[in-house]
Amino acid sequence: MPNSGSSNSNGAAVKGKRSRRRSRAPREDPARNELVSNSLQSAQHCLLQQDHGTAFVHFLLALNLAPALKDLARESFRFTLLKWADELDGVGRIQELFDCYEQALELFPKDEVIVNSMGEHLFRMGFRDEAAAHFYKALKLKPDFPEAKENFYRVANWLVERWHFLMLNDNRRNRKYQLAIQRAVQDGCRSVLDIGTGTGILGMCAKKAGASEVYACELSKTMYELACEVVTANDMADSIKILHKKSLEMEIPRDIPHRVSLVVTETVDAGLLGEGIVESLIHAWKHLLLPPPNSEDVPVSIPSRTGRVIPAGATVFAMAVECPEIRRHHRLCVRAVGGLDLAAAGPIRGPVKCSGDADESSEPYTTERLNRLPGGFTALTEPCRVMSIDFNNPQELEGLCLREAAQLHVPLIKDGDVDALAVWFQLHLDQENSISTGPDEDTCWEQAIYPVPSHYSVKCTDELLVEVSCRDAYLRVSCTGVTSGSQTPHMDEAASAEVPSNPELELCSALAGLQTDHELPTQPFLLECSEIALLNNANYHECFQEALAKLFSFFQSRQSEVIEESGSSSSSGLLYVLDVSEGFSVLSLMAARLAPVRAYSSVEKQQHQALLRLLARENGVRVDALEFWLGHVEDDSAVLQRPDSEKLWSAIMLDCVEICGLLRQNLMEKATFARCLLEDGGRIFPERIVIHGVLVESDTLLQESAVQGTEPTLGFNIAPFINQFTVPVHVFLDLSTLECTRLSAPAEMFVLDLMDSSKNYSCRDVRVRVNASGRVTAIPFWYHIYLDSDIFVSTFRPDSHWKQVAVILQHPLVVSAGDWVRLCVSFHKSSISMTAVREERKEETAVH
Template identity: 85%
Template sequence: MPSGGGEAVKGRKRRSRRRSRAQREDAGRGELVSSSVQSAQQCLLQQDYGTAFVHFLLALNLAPALKDLAIDSFRFTLLKWADELDGVGRIQELFDCYEQALELFPKDEVIINSMGEHLFRMGFRDEAAAHFYKALKLKPDFPEAKENFYRVANWLVERWHFLMLNDNGRNRKYQLAIQRAVRDGCTSVLDIGTGTGILGMCAKKAGASEVYACELSKTMYELACEVVSANGMADSIKILHKKSLDMEIPRDIPSRVSLVVTETVDAGLLGEGIVESLIHAWKHLLFPPANAEGVPLSNPSQTGRVIPAGATVFAMAVQCPEIRRHHRLCVSAVGGLDLSAAGHIRSPVRCSEDADESSEPYTTERLSRLPGGFAALTEPCRVIQIDFNNPQELEGLCLREAVQLRVPVIQDGDVDALAVWFELHLDQENSISTGPDEDTCWEQAVYPVPSHCSVKCSDELLVDVSCRDTYLRVSCAGVTSSSSSRLHISSTDEVVSAEVPSNPELELCSALAGLQTHHDCPARSFTLDSSEIVLLNNTNYHECFRKAMAKLLSFLEAQEESSSSSKPLYVLDVSEGFSVLSLMAARLGPVRAYSSVEKQQHQALLQLLARENGAHEDALEFWLGHVEDDSAVLQRPDPEKLWSAIVLDCVETCGLLRQNFMEKATLARCLLEEGGRIFPERIVIHGMLVESDTLLQESAVQGTEPTLGFNIAPFINQFTVPVHVFLDLSTLECTHLSDPAELFVLDLMDTNNNYTNRDVWVRANTSGKVTAIPLWYHIYLDSDVRVSTFRPDSHWKQVAVILQRPLVVNAGDQIKLSVQFHKSSISITAVREEEEEETLTR
């Protein structure tokens, strides 16, 4: 039929034109893809990573089939471009690039992990952890993601969560107090700062009809939701991801509740904001207390109650060399440097009147585990008592005038700190003590005394107590002695006389001394972190460095003399934080020393020490002022000169090896003159087999018994990390099952000596159960001079690798430790000799 044929012809013609057009489009697209790929590669050669990234995006969007071939080049380009954007603060563009990359490669573990690293550096810990966790799910043996996740897990789920959940006594007392309150008619419950949700689940199990909970941490909120669901309570406990201070009725909960349960208390009781959150709860979320006017006592469901009901805080003065060396300069010289010109070096942990916002009023320690122990110089005294069920008292707490207590001294000594703990009164029958003699999951709060303060048995210590800014502040105000002279600590942290017996001769001497004092030029004071103060107090470390550096410089000077050259030697110190190593090098010969310290206060202190120690004004410079960004800190001192020595900071204070320090060493070697050296040149890792229930308790939740039968362990133990940091091996409760052994060697001067894994056989000399392998380092500054991170005067702590499954051993057994090193991460597996032989014969 004509009409039909005509349509058919027209149809064929249309199809023909489409094929022709498609062919031309395909050819054009192919040319564009090819051109974009070539342009991207050319830009890579020119290190124009931004333009290369744009070309790769275009090519891969047009030709997805190229993804597998181009993935390595694309990753490299993305990571380089992201680092550039990060370096110049173009943060939004940085994350836009990652989003574009993930649209192309949504399951690429390298890109996901790298984005997590940028998020973590910018403080987005929850989001960073999610990326590291996702990368590990995609590739469980991905070492970079594994190391990143382990590091961030310590931030997201702090180690005290494990201790708290393993503290059966604490959990049981909370459960009893909640059961009693619900039985008394408190049937609507709000759990503030729910954590894993255990207290809210206790309330529901006790018979509460309505249970609500809130949690600010995104990680802990998601964890609580998982736990509550796994325990069959998802429909009966409503969990909110927000601060209780942001909660409103009826938006978040339908009406006021009759019971608030919380454990938002830290070692200093008030540091987690419990007062502020309870004031808000009493005003907006909780029924009035039973003792309030107009509240009918006959209807307990319409009255409010808080668990814990209150707390009593105690304090005592202690002498403790370990606290002293972390918060006060205890030496007058290190490595040949006179430190007396530094004025007053003080810790940021202080609650004196002149303390700024960056200061913390206290730090925390487990006093029973401090190396060298402590001596109690006073009896414990009650410093404050707080009733959490009295809203008026809570509101007036911060307005109270500071109270001064007179505390009798019971032993001669030097007051290094005031140790503070509390008794938490859950209700009339159940209390929890956090004292240093208690078996508890809490540490104690430590308020360091900023300057030397000696007391005798007949003295009285003057202690000021206040709750300014809702922090509990406890400070040593002075000493009253039996001779009636009264001393106080001034705002400059010096002990001065406030009232003395009349003595004309003493007054004359004082007046003469005053004539020689320049009142318009007060002594400078510098604030260093406690990790920097304890490093400065480590005389052995500085003396070993001085000795090794002097040997190297003498050798290089001899070389210069033999070549008739008079150029100075160049030394670069890239230590983290405050370091005097550059200044020590500057005083050892014709040296131009460069320090990478960044803080202006640190630079001022180094310059002051340089002047007072006779260093030439040109001998010390601050290197970061010479480079464009931190990534270029390792570069030539000038185009014609290489470094004589580069000091790398390889070990963190917590005991971990610093990230990427081996990569830095590789770059540093390329920048050394002939005969030059990296400090340290070698790190030898040592360890031993131990059995320690303490490490197990602090590393993971042990079953369901301590958690009142609730199923919590599988969920929170996802955040278990295999390496326990900030360990004091000298005071760890453990049984040594072997002698120390050399496990691994890292050579920073010769890469040919390095390896990635090593098997070490260790003999068990005691029967037991191997639960962990503590590690420490011998840091060789040269072939002869070394320092150990396991010394009483060390500023470093130790770490311990926790075995996934404890290994039962008998005395005489040979244990094979398989040690793997990737970048800065150490992993260890252990197997008995018999099991190794069984595996080999299978």
């Protein structure tokens, strides 16, 4: 048989022979046709019997034997696959589930529905990067596919984190790096390795500066592919070699031919060391980088045979702050909510613990942009230098984690309550160029926040004791006490003194410690920061308490009428209440205190259940009044069902809004299920959600949402590639501190009715009057969550545990005061989208 890889003359001859052959119709194979027909019939029969697994096998056989039938059978095959995948997921047969998807994608590699569905299963199982890649692929296959679009918008952060946009828009930061790289290349650093290249901008700076060899590595598959696209678009694909791997896995000569003379990197986070820069640089100095100038391995006569790192080093600063916003997310600030005494729980703390004795699983810090925190902050100390580090000194890097913790005495300059230590750094790129991440700088960086776990008041005459260490390659900065005169009370002692003694509680805790029941954890109780902020949201709980009391009063009145009419009091009048809030919630406990109720909580963590039981006991709630619903159902997906075959729910409390400000996925579907499970007169809380928004002009939102042209990126063509990952909805927004100009008054945008589906719509036109001239760049929005017709909770309050969101307009809308803007507000599943059009003046005149 001729070989297609033969010489040109032979190849031409072969081609000529083939071109003269007459095409033949494929032979009919009666046996195969019969097998295909029988398999398709069997598949349809199994579907009628709801035997989706067997139907799937029959479809696979038929379509592999007869690919020409794929288009005809596509819809039935999809339906079968999705049903069978859900069944496999429900019983935990995960490997089989993904095997089915792989088989399906071999048949339909470009089917956006199958690709998107596989992404949804990946996301539910915690494989967020892989899920995001599938959603992105589905959207590429069909750009107007709403399910893939919504999924992609929700997980785009895992593909390309939002800080990439901010940093690429930070021209000052980019220019400083460019100048440092230019100087190093001019000094003789001709071979360069960019560690954690991201979009490839630093590697391209090195090449543009004249480096003869440029290598780059990137761990994220998405960012690696993006960097390859970017260097190709900038005509550097042949001169920059990009590797998809961690620098720690790189070897010579397998990955790069020899040691390089310069490493550039920005693998630093708000806490400087959190992205592993120390470990990667230690490895680089040992295996990838020429030795430093002061090394004994370098002859004095050959200075060019030395290596260096950009950044050359860093200086870390810290400052004690008083900040109500930080406090309410990390420490319980109220003693009671919704009629419940919380003091019985003892200390409750968040997951962030920065002290030297913290376990490795504890987060050492969180991050905030101090100058954007609602309510602001007060500096209680001057900024003080807590550490310096030389990235060009391998011995110093290796000894960093072995250093003993440093003890600092920091003078207080104001009276107040210490809520946290705010930490930032100055990144020394070289001797002339540096970048500061401080709160007073115009920077793309946030600051690292090390919260103080308990209430502690200080005087301006005191000194704060601060401990600094680098255990586990994390920078840990903690308050250990305050020096006041000759006394040094410690923070832990202050914390124990804050909670009044409760002998009964101490006895309960002691008895719990003697038992083997793992549901009773040792104190303190651990909650997420958002869960602590929720507990501190007194208005939220007061509104729920009032709405529940009204509902229970209605049921009790109706029960009394029934008793009067029948003359019988045989009915127990017991009400059934289900709380399906995400995370920790005390709503079920509040309900159990208000009326004869059997309250079911969906709280899942054993420690959280133990906390609710303790609060129930200390608040006089009967033992049998509180139950944990997930112990009664087979899996989380079945959480919405009847309490038992003879009962229906009196109230179901749905958690409708994510902390980030988005509506929860499948909200309306859950509400539909919930309505079917209510007894006559029962209610869903909330009953409706009203969405409010405002027109704003905000360059800040634009900077955080997309790269703005080539100017901030030093002329490199990066924006079109990374902007593929922009999303139209900006989450975790603090509207109260957003740098913006409001161009209209708040307006009602949309209404979702959870109790009456007939009142809902998918699209609504809203006319908004402009009251100031400018450019409409975004439409921030928030929710009024109505528990009944009169009582509502707003997600835009100073004490709200929710953030707000904003729709970013693809093209800013130029408007003048007095104009009308027509918004088309659409709702699909749980996603809100908006388009804006300015009405012409003549149209406005005709209307009025």
